[in-house]
Amino acid sequence: MSSSATNILVTGANGGLGLGICLRLIDSFLESRHATESLNIIYTTRSARKGSDTLKTLQAHLRKHYSLSQHKRITFQPENVELTDLLSIRELVRKVNLSDLTKLDAIICNAGIGGWIGLDWFAAIPAILADIRNATVWPFYKLGTIGAVTKPQLPDGSLTQPEPPLGEIFCANLFGHYMLVHWLMPLLRACESNTPGTIIWVSSVEPQNYHFKSDDLQGLQTDAPYEHGKRLTDLLALTSNQPATEKATASFTSTEGMKLQRHVRSVPTQYVYQPGIVVTSVISLYWIIQQAYLLGIYLARWAGSPWSTVKPYTAAHGAVWLALATEDEIRKAEIDAHAGELTNATAVAKRGRVKWGTAINRAGTTTVRPTEVDHWGLTGSGAAFASHWWGGKSGLGRKPGAVDAKPEDVKGFVALGAQAWEDMEQLRKDWERRIEESEQP
Template identity: 75%
Template sequence: MSFNKTNILVTGANGGLGLGICLRLIDDFLKSRNATDTLNIIYTTRSTRKGTDTLKTLQAHLHRYHPSSQHNRATFQAENVELTKLLSVRDLARKLNSSELPQLDAIICNAGIGGWVGLDWFTAIPAILLDIRNNTVWPTFKLGTIGALTKPQLPEGSLADPEPPLGEVFCANLFGHYMLVHWLMPLLRACDDGTPGKIIWVSSLEPQSHHFNRDDLQGLRTDAPYEHGKRLTDILALTSTRSATEKAVASFTSVEGTKSEQAARSVPRQHVYHPGVVVTSVISLYWILQQAYLLGIYLARWVGSPWSNVEPYTAAHGATWLALASEEEIQQAEADAHPAAAAKACKVKWGTTVNRAGRSTVRPTEVDKWGITGSGESFASTWWGGSSGLGRKPGAVEAKAEDVEEFVALGAEVWEEMEELRRDWERRIEESEGNGGA
């Protein structure tokens, strides 16, 4: 009889989607795995108090929905991290790497901020009345901040060079995770080659090619830093298996120079998922406006929007499926997403869809200039939403081969730039430590 323990790290679990992912992991794991298999959820929040609140919620859920004979199959480990503070990220990585964890089977990079200050209601109301199904899914009326920066990362005077700016939304949503994942690579690469670790990037349904400015990697000059960063997330994840990005990805996943170098058994796989439209506190609204927004998303579902998940637990389906499915299952699903291009072994952006009754399904998502699988071949005839284009952005154009080539070339460029940024910050942190600052 085998006893397998699965360790999954979920960031941003104090509420919203992160908490929904943790709750759904409990349910999906206990009903799908052998009775001797166990699950350890390592979840992060920004404070001990929030971590304690999450622990109470997870334990209450486990005891309410599962028999006592199953309770010892799920354990929970609270950790604190502030993803806009690289020293906090480093401290968490050091703690986990030096712990008794044998490996990390998956990291779900969920935590983040919106960077919005509200909604343009004068634009939102007529847009929603005109087309509630699509304008609640791909809104154009969110108001974002421009140029928000993190607080200084390192103690004053600990560096010879001035500290470069670091975008707050960029760091919270992507770069903080990027550093965390790299620093936790010893645990990810400790997984068996047959069951490699997984890096699950949480993206959004919204980002389009126009949201990303190649000359502004951190999105400091845009009023849509959230969408900019999520587009960058898509580019990184979807091109991670292409030959053009191989060198940079190998650098990112390297454990060279660490004590775990000889123990590396596999290279983790990277996946990207989005939760559709889910109502959380990521955008701050007055209570009455929040209720109006909630009603609008429900109405959009009732008139046929497949992406209007509303509830975090429902929206979490795609993340938990990626975390718990075998790599063979995921590869088969990628092949099934576009049968004509199956032989090309391309990456898919997965999303959670829902029907009017609230039943969720995991579906492929069309990505601007990438298509479904990045094959450059037409998929409209086999699109899961049918000939009406249900689930596709109005006006979406299928990606051609030249679009995908440009997408991959952009991926190679930004992978290199992200690695340069990572190495630069690692150098600065080491220098600060050497000067007694970090």
Template identity: 30%
Template sequence: MTAEDNHRIAIITGTSSNLGINIAYRLLREVPSDYRLTIIVTSRTLPKAIESIESIKKYDETTTKRKGILEFDYLLIEFTNMVSIRAAVYELEKNYTKIDYLFINAAQGVYAGIDWIQATKENLTNPVKACTYPTYKIQKIGVKSKDGMGLVFQANVFGPYYLIESICQSLMSNSPDARIIWISSIMSKPSYLSFNDLQLLESDVSYEGSKRLVDLLHLSTFETLKTKYGIKQYVTQPGIFTSFSFFKFLNPFTFYGMLLLFYISRFLGSPWHNISGWNAANAPVFVCTKTDDDSRQDIKYGSATSHKGVEYLKNMEIDGTGKDDVLNYFQLLKKEWDDKLRDQIVDTRRAY
């Protein structure tokens, strides 16, 4: 076995989020300690990228204490900016010969607040449902990116898809065990997506609709990625956990009230209230490091936690209705952007 065989290179998008940073922590534990491991964190800003790197370094120094080489790089990428994605692809192709693991942890929302009256009604009548499938989060409608696409659609699905399509042949096919891990959601119900509004511009549940698109896009692409490039692709969902993105709408009282309801829901039998980012990262890291050629790729791997706080996996079947229509739309849109981005390359910076 060569030194290259013992080298794993992982890209974790959204590394600064609670889920993203815990994916990195768990990866330190699951990739053999004597392997060389390179973690490429992504962020929209340099300070956030460096902050994530320092957190992962500290975790290794205090907890995992890996024996092999642990190194870091950062990739400044904005999934709502196609030129930024193209520049990121250029950076990766310039600096690496392979990518082994790609975690798509995009979770952009366009939240405007909380309907507190509706939240109170739902939590009093059915607290488990209210904490699992809430309808009281208010989302803005019709928000577009500077590229003119639905912002949530581009950030959570099309932007990452464009990145995958851009590096699957040039970088990921060079790895003997390449894996793409999409982060979907427990809230990706078919009813949240209209095929007359695939960019989610008319939807008041654009976040949930984007995760339904993730499910369908995965189902329509995983077989081709495996047969054509040897890449294994999985879709996972992290359950319900504390997320930094919604903190601005909560004060200390409502935040701890939310945590209490999460624990009550878990006690009442909900498997999805993982609460901690560590437990939420279970399924994504499991499919990255512990599945084999016989593992199913047509299901959603879910992070779950028992009422005693013990983590486990709970897998879900996925309704594939409309997956071919979704793929056709994405392929056409990709071709449009290939033409628009032709010759647009930005030479940015070097490794951390």
């Protein structure tokens, strides 16, 4: 691997969206970058066997579609991590930090679990029959688990106080990534200031304001911990450039006290992306039901749903664009998303971040588009939805019953985001202190 290679880390790469992202990264990089540039994909799985199977798939893709000279521009670095195990995350970070990587250009926080135990078929069937387009994009009939926790993090008896519980879905989807990203900060901050590192949080089209309860950060008391965690992901990422979160985000991106330092050149930028509805193993269904589900998502697309992306490679478009685009290209797209407000100088200056989504048309062509976020709108400006929505007034792609975010909703969203950043930072520091204590002789 050359020291100037673009290094991108993808978690949960052995299947589903993660594998789609890796395959699409290869194609987009080779299609768009100069022949002298190279890409190193660091991908994680949960076992050595899954890592080597993934390597075979990625290498077979390269062999099938590209010449030998193109092969040489792509390298793979398989790694293992269990995101519900903080010591496993720390082990991965140690390994990556000790490797010859000089910087990390992007991290795609993809791995995750749904944690659902089934579907409420009595609610699902009539809803799907009545409106397949929306019922498959916002499936209110999934049955979640309440109170699932990870295995104990630290050896028995290594702490003076009992170890507190850590929510399993919260940790697999968000907190494990949060720790990983923080601990990898020396590499992310080693990117040049004109090409800062990129953190891509993976959300979903689904979460609404009501899914998140700020007094239950880990979602231990809700029967929708997945949606709660995705709403928290939106809150964190979309407010990451707001003055109200400055102190907490500075602490999150700080490399102070970290043993393995690189030269600090920049601060990474945080984005949030949602892949649409993709048929993967995130929801466990019997084979025959999985086939019906696949057909249902295709039907929803043909009925006009722009979020029914179906296939992981297709759905990966948004993540790959965010990982490979220059900051200027993303800024330009953000300004376009604010098109309806460009006359309002204050709104432009305080530009809010966009939740990027992979959108698709009936013919299967994808584009990367702003997603409407409850109480944030498209850009956090509070501007009327229809004024600058890419789907036009037709409302396709908009949750039925959604209402425009009012300025006070946006204010509330930012306040919740700021509180969430503080709570996440506190949780990170608490766990770092516990890990340190458990290692005292």
